Amino acid sequence: MKINATDNLTPLPELARRVAAPAADAQDAATFTDAAALTKKLAETADVRAEAVARAQSLIAAPTYPPEKTIRSIAALLALNLKSDDK
Numbered sequence: 001m002k003i004n005a006t007d008n009l010t011p012l013p014e015l016a017r018r019v020a021a022p023a024a025d026a027q028d029a030a031t032f033t034d035a036a037a038l039t040k041k042l043a044e045t046a047d048v049r050a051e052a053v054a055r056a057q058s059l060i061a062a063p064t065y066p067p068e069k070t071i072r073s074i075a076a077l078l079a080l081n082l083k084s085d086d087k
Helices: 012-018 035-044 050-061 068-080
Strands: none
Touching: none
């Protein structure tokens, strides 16, 4: 078996100096030109959506809401996780 020794390996510190990090591009910089517009839009947005409130009121008024199947499923989950005081 023949082994060829390589004496031309570059030491790590020298290699690190040659592979310097590139300077930051102007494209990489964050710009917030639209931040003021977004803040204004957020301030103008209503905290309460009237259509969502109306839907919730109609569901509450419905005698079949929530469906019996949903109530039974929730009751079953609660019963499974019921902890007794007798430990």
